Amino acid sequence: MVFNEARARKIMADQSIDALVATSPDNVTYASGYWAMSHWARPGGPQVYAVIPADGGASPCLIAGSGNLDHVVDGESWVTEAYRYGFFATKTDGDALSDLDRRYAALLKAPDHGDAASALVAALRDRKLDRARLAIEETGIQPALLEKVRQELPHADIVPGGRVFRAIRTIKTSEEIERLRGAVRATEHGIVAALRLAKPGVAERDLMAEFDRTVITEGGVPVSSMCIGSGPRSALSNCQAGDRRLVAGEVIRFDGGVRYRWYRSDIARIAALGDPGDRVKRYYGALRAGAERAIEAIRPGVRCADVFRIAMDTVKKEGIAHFERSHTGHGIGINNYDAPDLAPKSDELIEENTVLCVETPYYELGFAGLQLENTVVVRAHGAEPLTSLGNELRIV
Amino acid sequence: MVFNEARARKIMADQSIDALVATSPDNVTYASGYWAMSHWARPGGPQVYAVIPADGGASPCLIAGSGNLDHVVDGESWVTEAYRYGFFATKTDGDALSDLDRRYAALLKAPDHGDAASALVAALRDRKLDRARLAIEETGIQPALLEKVRQELPHADIVPGGRVFRAIRTIKTSEEIERLRGAVRATEHGIVAALRLAKPGVAERDLMAEFDRTVITEGGVPVSSMCIGSGPRSALSNCQAGDRRLVAGEVIRFDGGVRYRWYRSDIARIAALGDPGDRVKRYYGALRAGAERAIEAIRPGVRCADVFRIAMDTVKKEGIAHFERSHTGHGIGINNYDAPDLAPKSDELIEENTVLCVETPYYELGFAGLQLENTVVVRAHGAEPLTSLGNELRIV
Numbered sequence: 001m002v003f004n005e006a007r008a009r010k011i012m013a014d015q016s017i018d019a020l021v022a023t024s025p026d027n028v029t030y031a032s033g034y035w036a037m038s039h040w041a042r043p044g045g046p047q048v049y050a051v052i053p054a055d056g057g058a059s060p061c062l063i064a065g066s067g068n069l070d071h072v073v074d075g076e077s078w079v080t081e082a083y084r085y086g087f088f089a090t091k092t093d094g095d096a097l098s099d100l101d102r103r104y105a106a107l108l109k110a111p112d113h114g115d116a117a118s119a120l121v122a123a124l125r126d127r128k129l130d131r132a133r134l135a136i137e138e139t140g141i142q143p144a145l146l147e148k149v150r151q152e153l154p155h156a157d158i159v160p161g162g163r164v165f166r167a168i169r170t171i172k173t174s175e176e177i178e179r180l181r182g183a184v185r186a187t188e189h190g191i192v193a194a195l196r197l198a199k200p201g202v203a204e205r206d207l208m209a210e211f212d213r214t215v216i217t218e219g220g221v222p223v224s225s226m227c228i229g230s231g232p233r234s235a236l237s238n239c240q241a242g243d244r245r246l247v248a249g250e251v252i253r254f255d256g257g258v259r260y261r262w263y264r265s266d267i268a269r270i271a272a273l274g275d276p277g278d279r280v281k282r283y284y285g286a287l288r289a290g291a292e293r294a295i296e297a298i299r300p301g302v303r304c305a306d307v308f309r310i311a312m313d314t315v316k317k318e319g320i321a322h323f324e325r326s327h328t329g330h331g332i333g334i335n336n337y338d339a340p341d342l343a344p345k346s347d348e349l350i351e352e353n354t355v356l357c358v359e360t361p362y363y364e365l366g367f368a369g370l371q372l373e374n375t376v377v378v379r380a381h382g383a384e385p386l387t388s389l390g391n392e393l394r395i396v
Numbered sequence: 397m398v399f400n401e402a403r404a405r406k407i408m409a410d411q412s413i414d415a416l417v418a419t420s421p422d423n424v425t426y427a428s429g430y431w432a433m434s435h436w437a438r439p440g441g442p443q444v445y446a447v448i449p450a451d452g453g454a455s456p457c458l459i460a461g462s463g464n465l466d467h468v469v470d471g472e473s474w475v476t477e478a479y480r481y482g483f484f485a486t487k488t489d490g491d492a493l494s495d496l497d498r499r500y501a502a503l504l505k506a507p508d509h510g511d512a513a514s515a516l517v518a519a520l521r522d523r524k525l526d527r528a529r530l531a532i533e534e535t536g537i538q539p540a541l542l543e544k545v546r547q548e549l550p551h552a553d554i555v556p557g558g559r560v561f562r563a564i565r566t567i568k569t570s571e572e573i574e575r576l577r578g579a580v581r582a583t584e585h586g587i588v589a590a591l592r593l594a595k596p597g598v599a600e601r602d603l604m605a606e607f608d609r610t611v612i613t614e615g616g617v618p619v620s621s622m623c624i625g626s627g628p629r630s631a632l633s634n635c636q637a638g639d640r641r642l643v644a645g646e647v648i649r650f651d652g653g654v655r656y657r658w659y660r661s662d663i664a665r666i667a668a669l670g671d672p673g674d675r676v677k678r679y680y681g682a683l684r685a686g687a688e689r690a691i692e693a694i695r696p697g698v699r700c701a702d703v704f705r706i707a708m709d710t711v712k713k714e715g716i717a718h719f720e721r722s723h724t725g726h727g728i729g730i731n732n733y734d735a736p737d738l739a740p741k742s743d744e745l746i747e748e749n750t751v752l753c754v755e756t757p758y759y760e761l762g763f764a765g766l767q768l769e770n771t772v773v774v775r776a777h778g779a780e781p782l783t784s785l786g787n788e789l790r791i792v
Binding site (some may be wrong): 025045070088098101138143144227236237322324325326365 | 420421432433434436437438439440441463464466467470471482483484485486487488490491492493494497500501534535536538539540605608609612613617618619620621623628629631632633634635636638718720721722731732733758759760761762763
């Protein structure tokens with residue numbers, strides 16, 4: 001499974017947390033494998049939680065609307081117990097039920113707790129966690145429902161859970177690394193397919209559509225997080241592919257990624273339609289050197305801030321003396337910005353099995369955006385690449 | 397623009413609200429046209445707000461991280477003023493800046509307010525709204541930041557804003573209706589394209605990929621909200637296309653939709669691989685009659701609960717005596733579940749220029765899921781369809 005259970009247990013023990021309660025789409029799916037369509041499609045709307053008790057004595061469970069219970073049995077959830085709320089009509093008394101149908105029918109027939117807060121309170125009481133220290137993720141639960149939980153459980157010690165999940169997710173399981181590899185692969189194939197169409201007169205939008213279609217064929221999901229910009233538009237950091245048509249001699253910047261089995265990618269490559277000129281080549285060379293030196297420095301025990309400094313110093317020395325940047329990389333997982341940050345004040349030490357996106361983007365209005373971003377897994381001996389496209393500026 | 401400004405002003409006046417503050421991706425984009433990639437891609441993470449004062453005296457503005465300011469000038473935002481927070485490096489002093497670049501550069505050079513709460517407080521103070529009644533949407537702002545706003549503005553009367561936005565969004569502008577029409581069209585073309593592949597032995601997953609590729613070619617965005625299930629799997633309400641292969645004589649249920657210029661679709665159709673048998677045809681006929689009678693009853697001034705009752709009574713009378721359902725439709729817009737609900741306790745009256753999805757789904761484990769869902773705009777004379785696929789059970 002994707003959940004790093006061993007790390008979760010250790011962090012809960014270190015922080016005297018008796019149970020974790022995930023409430024955001026990312027963390028519910030991470031902690032339980034449970035994915036509910038409406039929870040992901042309508043953030044802030046349907047309430048879905050996953051309760052993960054600290055010790056093996058109590059069982060994990062889900063809190064979900066009755067209309068989302070099919071995802072418990074027909075999906076990848078490894079948590080099989082659920083507390084439901086609300087009415088949902090499904091006829092369950094047929095005589096040709098499969099095993100899956102029977103498990104689904106049992107969930108639908110369990111008591112209706114009325115609302116998500118009451119269902120969560122019942123789940124916690126059943127687990128004797130009503131006087132416990134509970135790390136409840138603060139962003140996914142509606143404020144009024146969290147208030148109701150506080151009132152119903154006056155003796156519980158409720159602390160914010162978002163930072164706890166972030167700490168757990170820093171170290172990836174092998175299943176997570178395989179999914180991240182799949183996300184990178186779909187993204188790389190999408191970039192290659194889009195570049196096959198690139199020639200003067202083709203619109204940015206046409207490259208984007210080809211990227212998206214290719215990602216789908218590879219089993220990925222486009223999530224409106226790929227930036228494609230050409231010429232001076234490439235200097236807009238979040239450039240969305242538009243009607244602008246490609247021009248000979250200009251660069252095309254790709255930055256971003258997709259989802260693959262819920263896991264994210266974030267990589268960047270620069271192409272040019274023919275020779276983009278000396279300044280682009282010189283600047284790109286400096287940025288590439290910065291990203292490459294940073295990756296060479298990555299291994300367990302190295303300070304994040306030191307990797308940042310190596311990237312910055314290299315880019316400045318190799319050709320962009322005025323280079324500025326708030327960070328030169330970040331973790332990635334089910335969320336696009338997992339810990340740690342490769343930033344000037346990041347005192348954290350890099351750990352084995354962290355997955356990092358390493359990048360040195362440069363944006364100059366009226367000129368171009370230039371960037372190389374690669375994804376690596378931290379292994380005992382150093383960084384192992386998940387990206388396989390070459391690092392060169394691609395002339396098409 | 398998509399924002400129904402006249403209705404917003406009226407509702408604010410009726411409820412003595414001096415300013416609206418949108419904080420969720422849906423409502424920020426709705427109220428301002430501003431779409432920030434990371435706000436949409438990472439719900440609960442990057443903080444973006446839109447401030448809409450009640451009267452024409454004060455100007456609307458955005459609160460955004462410095463790294464998201466390019467979307468203010470290169471996108472569809474009709475709000476041009478922004479309060480930024482955080483550091484973001486972009487070189488802005490080149491000599492070949494376009495008008496757009498210059499506007500972007502000016503936003504980047506404005507003061508850095510440090511964090512989103514401080515930027516929001518500054519924006520409200522500048523508009524003399526620090527002692528005003530503020531409807532702040534409660535789901536998109538991080539709780540600690542809302543608390544900071546409360547402390548900085550002790551004389552402001554802060555009330556929950558989510559329900560206010562929901563009320564405004566009930567009545568669609570013509571621009572919204574055109575986008576909803578585009579979302580329906582992309583979805584219909586996707587269903588037709590997927591069904592072209594449908595034959596025994598083809599996997600559900602293959603239909604889904606063809607649906608998604610077609611949606612992209614039509615300018616839409618797949619958002620993992622289309623359910624495709626075949627045979628008994630179709631009875632799982634949120635059925636996600638899987639490895640199951642189509643079998644002759646079984647039904648295929650499509651339910652859900654896509655995004656098109658941020659607007660959503662939600663429609664449903666049933667197909668069958670050859671003759672699905674009498675019970676499927678009889679039940680589908682009843683469900684179709686229920687959905688059709690409900691649409692015929694829709695016009696301004698009709699109670700939502702009455703439309704619900706007509707749908708329910710028709711389905712029961714026409715062939716499914718045990719039919720149960722919590723609602724038979726809902727509004728749709730930039731959110732998949734806009735007001736009103738066509739539900740038994742919905743006392744609201746239907747209004748002109750509401751857009752409604754009308755549906756009569758039936759799920760029976762071990763048998764099938766059967767459903768017809770259409771989308772209509774409420775006009776003075778009655779319901780005008782946005783869907784154009786026929787209502788028949790499609791035999792392929």
